Amino acid sequence: MRLLRACLLGLLLSLFASALLSGPAQAHPLGNFTVNHYNGLRVSASDVRGLAVVDLAELPTLQAEPEVDATYAARRCAALAGAQRLEVAGRRVPWRVRGSEFAYSPGQGGLRTSRLTCRLVADVRASGAVSFTDGFEQDRIGWREITAVGDGVRLTGSSVPTTSVSQELRAYPEDLLTDPLDQRVATFTVAPGLSAPSGSQAPGTVSGGFGIGGPIGDALAALDRTFTGLIGSESLTVPLGLLAVGLAVVLGAGHALIPGHGKTVMAAYLAGRRGRPRDAVVVGATVTATHTAGVLVVGLLLTVFTSLAGESVLSWLGVASGVLIAVIGVRLLINIRRGQGHGHGHGHGHGHGHGHGHGHGHGHGDQPTKRAGLIGLGVAGGLVPSPSALIVLLGAIALGRTWFGVALVTAYGVGMAATLTVTGLLLVKIVDRLEQRASAGRRLAARLSGLAPLGTAAMVVLLGAGLALRSVASL
Numbered sequence: 001m002r003l004l005r006a007c008l009l010g011l012l013l014s015l016f017a018s019a020l021l022s023g024p025a026q027a028h029p030l031g032n033f034t035v036n037h038y039n040g041l042r043v044s045a046s047d048v049r050g051l052a053v054v055d056l057a058e059l060p061t062l063q064a065e066p067e068v069d070a071t072y073a074a075r076r077c078a079a080l081a082g083a084q085r086l087e088v089a090g091r092r093v094p095w096r097v098r099g100s101e102f103a104y105s106p107g108q109g110g111l112r113t114s115r116l117t118c119r120l121v122a123d124v125r126a127s128g129a130v131s132f133t134d135g136f137e138q139d140r141i142g143w144r145e146i147t148a149v150g151d152g153v154r155l156t157g158s159s160v161p162t163t164s165v166s167q168e169l170r171a172y173p174e175d176l177l178t179d180p181l182d183q184r185v186a187t188f189t190v191a192p193g194l195s196a197p198s199g200s201q202a203p204g205t206v207s208g209g210f211g212i213g214g215p216i217g218d219a220l221a222a223l224d225r226t227f228t229g230l231i232g233s234e235s236l237t238v239p240l241g242l243l244a245v246g247l248a249v250v251l252g253a254g255h256a257l258i259p260g261h262g263k264t265v266m267a268a269y270l271a272g273r274r275g276r277p278r279d280a281v282v283v284g285a286t287v288t289a290t291h292t293a294g295v296l297v298v299g300l301l302l303t304v305f306t307s308l309a310g311e312s313v314l315s316w317l318g319v320a321s322g323v324l325i326a327v328i329g330v331r332l333l334i335n336i337r338r339g340q341g342h343g344h345g346h347g348h349g350h351g352h353g354h355g356h357g358h359g360h361g362h363g364h365g366d367q368p369t370k371r372a373g374l375i376g377l378g379v380a381g382g383l384v385p386s387p388s389a390l391i392v393l394l395g396a397i398a399l400g401r402t403w404f405g406v407a408l409v410t411a412y413g414v415g416m417a418a419t420l421t422v423t424g425l426l427l428v429k430i431v432d433r434l435e436q437r438a439s440a441g442r443r444l445a446a447r448l449s450g451l452a453p454l455g456t457a458a459m460v461v462l463l464g465a466g467l468a469l470r471s472v473a474s475l
Helices: 002-021 058-067 072-083 214-228 238-255 268-272 277-304 310-341 366-382 387-398 402-439 443-473
Strands: 035-044 048-056 084-088 091-093 096-106 112-122 128-134 144-151 153-156 185-192
Touching: 035 128, 035 153, 035 185, 048 058, 048 072, 048 084, 058 112, 058 277, 058 310, 058 387, 072 084, 072 096, 072 112, 084 112, 128 144, 144 185, 238 387, 238 402, 277 310, 277 366, 277 387, 277 402, 310 366, 310 387, 310 443, 366 402, 387 402
Parallel strands: 035 144
Antiparallel strands: 035 048, 048 112, 084 091, 084 128, 096 112, 128 185, 144 153, 153 185
16 A cells, blocks of 8 residues: 555656656657658659658757758758659759758757758659659668659559658657658659549558557556656746655656666576675665766757767667677576586575574675676666657757756666665565575475576576667667
8 A cells, every 4th residue: 555655656756756847748659769750752744843851850850959950941952852763764953952940949858859850852854764763871870751642644653652641740649759761762664644542541541549558558657747747847947946856756666667778687596696785775875876877967968969870879889788688697597507616605504694684505705707797787777878868968068958858867867776776675685585495395396496587697698689689770
């Protein structure tokens, strides 16, 4: 009941903060790092016209701000026109920029999103096979959509629809957000005659459901949006600031439990090593320090180096984190084999001293290795900064509230560390109980106790390898 009351109180605080702090600004539906593209082709008897729209989320908009001036839209549209390839009957036709616009919109965390609109024209009487390739900013993640329609001519065999499912990047369909469009090439054939009625359907419609994560996923997403919206409050009072810090702790704790992050699995290392309560505290403190420092360093890098892609930085940090976890797991496996070879495995030395903590069955020479492993896992757990924490920090800097942003990021890391520490303490207690049963002659408990070190080491290796491979795949 006490835990239930705490969860309800946290939810009420979150909703209260959301009501107080959220305004018209909304989080970008595809994430704060995305650069999204739409290309609408209109083919007539005299030319081919293109409407190119680039929708930048909060972080790329912030990075581009130093370059924005009176000629920014014209320069970007010229670069876009040069990167897009239009071929008619096997011959490349150049684009000409007819108009360019650039505008900001309110984003989240006190930041802004931006929209670049380019109107292009290719002076060609299109007939026969036509192909179009969008090669602008190929390395950035995000939504990519192409449409093609005939104006007085007929398009046949088109590989793209005639209407925009996202309303030209103004309303992204909910059921496609988890698997966004990635259309970079369009092909069709131009035939004389009136254009056919629009029969091509876009590959998705707006859904009013809860989405992949269901109500729980929606609740977590709402809390995450609340967290990144804390900075944008016009008047920041002391009570509101304290509420924001408390909410950051709650969200950090929840972040550590989200599947796929693997932070709580690292606590299993404590069980395999017969850890003590203070070992769990060491891991938690290291996670807090590393995560906070990581957010500060990555935020500084993304601010200084405007061409640096935020998603690439996070992916490389994910690779480093996974490799570090895997190396620690391999080292743990080697130490287990050495221990077994010297005849002082984990299965002895626990028949006494449980009333005072854990027995002393491990050699003293193992303690430096164990401490290094604990710190290494803590570093790996906090190495990849949360995108929400990054947005909060960068938004605070943009609004002149740098120290408040640092406080929220630190509180977020404390929440993560609290979850990891509590999980570690519970696992230490479970292992202690298991070994008490094993020493009392319980055969199943003895077998599980003997397998725990090997199983935990294997789990750490698999977790690290999986995280590294997933991060490599996202590069």
